[in-house]
Each structure stands twice: as C-alpha cells, then as structure tokens.
Amino acid sequence: MAAAAECDVVMAATEPELLDDEEAKREAESFKEQGNAYYAKKDYNEAYNYYTKAIDMCPKNASYYGNRAATLMMLGKFREALGDAQQSVRLDDSFVRGHLREGKCHLSLGNAMAACRSFQRALELDHKNAQAHQEFKNANAVIEYEKIAETDFEKRDFRKVVFCMDRALEFAPACHRFKILKAECLAMLGRYPEAQSVASDILRMDSTNADALYVRGLCLYYEDCIEKAVQFFVQALRMAPDHEKACIACRNAKALKAKKEDGNKAFKEGNYKLAYELYTEALGIDPNNIKTNAKLYCNRGTVNSKLRKLDDAIEDCTSAVKLDATYIKAYLRRAQWWDCSSSRLSL
Numbered sequence: 001m002a003a004a005a006e007c008d009v010v011m012a013a014t015e016p017e018l019l020d021d022e023e024a025k026r027e028a029e030s031f032k033e034q035g036n037a038y039y040a041k042k043d044y045n046e047a048y049n050y051y052t053k054a055i056d057m058c059p060k061n062a063s064y065y066g067n068r069a070a071t072l073m074m075l076g077k078f079r080e081a082l083g084d085a086q087q088s089v090r091l092d093d094s095f096v097r098g099h100l101r102e103g104k105c106h107l108s109l110g111n112a113m114a115a116c117r118s119f120q121r122a123l124e125l126d127h128k129n130a131q132a133h134q135e136f137k138n139a140n141a142v143i144e145y146e147k148i149a150e151t152d153f154e155k156r157d158f159r160k161v162v163f164c165m166d167r168a169l170e171f172a173p174a175c176h177r178f179k180i181l182k183a184e185c186l187a188m189l190g191r192y193p194e195a196q197s198v199a200s201d202i203l204r205m206d207s208t209n210a211d212a213l214y215v216r217g218l219c220l221y222y223e224d225c226i227e228k229a230v231q232f233f234v235q236a237l238r239m240a241p242d243h244e245k246a247c248i249a250c251r252n253a254k255a256l257k258a259k260k261e262d263g264n265k266a267f268k269e270g271n272y273k274l275a276y277e278l279y280t281e282a283l284g285i286d287p288n289n290i291k292t293n294a295k296l297y298c299n300r301g302t303v304n305s306k307l308r309k310l311d312d313a314i315e316d317c318t319s320a321v322k323l324d325a326t327y328i329k330a331y332l333r334r335a336q337w338w339d340c341s342s343s344r345l346s347l
Contacts, residue, residue: 028057032064039067044074062092069101078108078174089121096125096132103135110168110175112142138171149181158185176202180211184218188288192219210240218249224291226257252286259285260296267303276303294324298333305337313337 035050051068058064065088072081082105088098103118119136122129149164165182172178179198186195199215206212217232233250236243259282266275279300283293301316317334320327 024057028054028061028064031057032067035067035071039071039074042074044071047071048075060091062088062095062098065091066095066098066101069098069105073101073104073108076174078105081105082109094125096122096129099125100129100131100135103132103139107135107139107142108172108174110142110172110177112139112146112172115139116143142168142171153181153185156188158188161185162189176206176209176211180209180215183212183215187215187218187222190222190290192223195219208239210236210243210246213239214243214246214249217246217253221249221253222289222291224289224295226253226292229253230257252289256282256285256289256292260292260299263296263299267299272303272306276300276307279303290323294320294327294330297323298327298330301330301333301337305333310337 031050031054035047035054038044038047038050048068048071051064051071054061054064055068065084069081069084069088072078072084082102085098085102085105089095089102092098099118099122103115103122106112106118107115116136116139119132119139122132123136126132145164145168149161149168152158152160152164162182162185165178165185168178169175169182179202183195183198186192186198195215196219199212199219202209202212203216213232213236217229217236219229220226220232221229230250230253233246233253236246237250240246259278263275263278263282266272266278279296283296283300287293297316297320301313301320304310304313304316314334314337317330317337320330321334324330
C-alpha cells in the first residue's frame with residue numbers, strides 16, 4: 001500500500017508537468033500566429049502584445065524575440081528592438097534573421113562598427129544572403145560619412161558636414177549623435193530655426209540630453225539672446241558637468257554679456273575711451289558670434305564718432321554690415337557719418 005501511494009505521488013507530480021509544457025508551446029505558437037496576423041495588417045502594437053505573450057509562455061524561443069524585435073523596429077523603438085534581437089541570437093547563434101535585425105538596430109542607432117560585425121556573422125551563416133550584403137555596404141558607407149564629417153568639422157566646412165550627416169541619417173535615422181552634429185553645424189551656418197528644430201525634437205524624446213541643450217543654447221547665443229543661452233548652457237552642464245563645448249560657450253556668453261554691458265555703462269557715463277576699449281575687448285571674445293559682434297562694431301562706431309574719428313566710425317559700421325547684412329541701424333549710422341565726413345571735407 002505504501003509503495004502504491006508513493007507511485008501515485010510520482011505520477012501526479014510528473015505527468016501534469018509534461019502536459020503543461022506541451023500546452024504552453026501550443027499556446028505560445030497560437031500567440032505567435034496571432035502576432036503574425038497583426039504584423040501583416042501593420043497593427044504593430046497588437047503584434048507586440050501577442051509576441052510578448054508568446055515569449056512569456058516560452059522564454060527560450062529565439063524566433064519569438066526575433067519577431068518582437070521586428071515589431072519594435074517598425075515602431076521606431078530601435079534600442080528596445082536591439083535588446084530583443086541580441087537575446088534571439090544568444091538563444092540561437094545560427095539565427096540569421098536575428099543577426100540581421102541586431103545589425104539593423106545597431107546601424108539605425110548610429111553604431112556602424114557593431115552593425116558590421118552583426119552583418120558579417122549573418123554572412124558567415126549564409127554567404128549568399130542579399131540583405132546582409134547590402135546592409136554591410138550601408139554600414140561601411142556610414143563609417144565613411146562619419147570619417148569625412150569629422151575631418152570637415154575640423155576644417156570648419158560645416159556645409160559638407162551637414163551633407164554627410166544627412167546621408168548617414170538615411171541609414172541611421174535614430175542616431176542622436178548624428179542629429180546633434182548636424183544641428184550644431186546648422187547653427188554655425190546661421191540656420192538657427194533648422195538647428196533649433198533638430199535639437200527640440202531630441203529634447204522631446206530625452207529632456208536631459210546635454211548635447212541638445214547645448215545646441216539650443218548655441219542658437220540663442222548666436223541670435224544675441226545671451227541670457228536665455230546661458231540658461232541652456234547651465235542646464236547642459238548640470239546634466240553633463242564635463243561637457244567641454246557647453247562650458248566654453250557658457251564662459252564666452254557670460255564674458256561677452258559683461259563686457260558689452262560695461263561698455264554701454266561707460267558710454268552712458270561719457271567715458272568714451274573706456275567704452276572703446278571695452279567694446280574692442282568684447283569683439284575679441286568670440287569671432288563666431290556674428291549678430292552680437294555686429295552690434296559691438298556699431299556701438300564702437302558710435303564711440304568713434306563721439307571721439308571725432310569719423311573714418312574709424314564708418315569703418316566699424318562697414319564691419320557691422322559685413323557680418324549682418326540685415327542690420328539697418330548700422331547702414332543708417334554709416335550714411336549719417338558719411339554725410340558728416342563729406343560736409344567736413346567740403347568746408
């Protein structure tokens with residue numbers, strides 16, 4: 001009797017487990033098929049839900065992670081998709097589509113070197129795979145665009161950097177690094193609304209992105225909104241205390257604001273010699289800040305007129321309009337001093 005009871009216990013514990021395992025597989029397959037149906041209808045959110053159910057039932061099935069990765073990619077969630085693609089090839093290193101999806105995610109996020117490794121692995125498993133060959137070429141093209149952009153940024157050929165980043169972003173649409181570099185170069189080219197738009201898009205997704213905060217500040221700084229610019233630079237440094245560009249820009253912005261205000265104060269007090277020196281010092285802080293420097297040249301021109309140096313005043317206003325062709329005040333003052341200079345000569 002004791003032996004029979006013991007046998008009954010063993011069977012009761014083992015048999016249902018086997019049945020449950022098989023049932024779980026069948027249910028997981030059913031969830032996968034439903035996910036496939038929603039995927040085919042481009043209802044990616046529902047497809048994601050069903051692939052997740054399949055994974056919950058059978059967490060060791062590589063294809064389920066691969067399918068969910070494909071769905072996340074269609075939803076533009078490449079970082080999450082990368083995690084699923086990597087899990088799929090951890091479970092089955094011979095899963096070619098898993099390696100392709102991992103590479104595609106890396107490439108979309110801007111990590112072209114890692115993408116190359118994934119595509120190479122796919123080609124090792126299937127050397128005739130046309131998609132792997134094409135994606136490998138795409139990844140190498142991105143690497144080349146990065147190299148060219150780095151060289152051209154050093155040369156200050158910002159137009160070419162924008163061109164390279166636009167080409168790279170065709171293959172890496174989710175790469176914040178490429179977008180930030182493009183935005184920074186747009187700012188350096190004076191295309192502030194475009195630069196602001198790129199930075200704002202990134203900040204909507206990640207409000208703590210120090211690079212995007214820096215670019216927002218840079219645009220404001222170059223548009224002569226220095227106080228607001230400093231706020232963005234300070235915020236960027238709060239997020240990334242070692243952000244070198246934000247640190248330099250913040251220092252320059254504060255110095256420029258202080259020198260300009262000191263120059264204005266000296267001018268109002270009638271200390272024209274000091275005002276001239278302060279405006280001149282301010283002009284040496286940042287030659288890239290075209291709008292602020294145009295105003296400084298115009299201000300210094302006014303100081304020169306007070307010091308009866310009309311030729312120097314005219315020259316300063318000419319420098320101002322060379323920097324900012326839309327600066328009406330500089331044109332008017334130059335015309336006024338030309339008239340004064342001509343009258344003086346006629347006498």
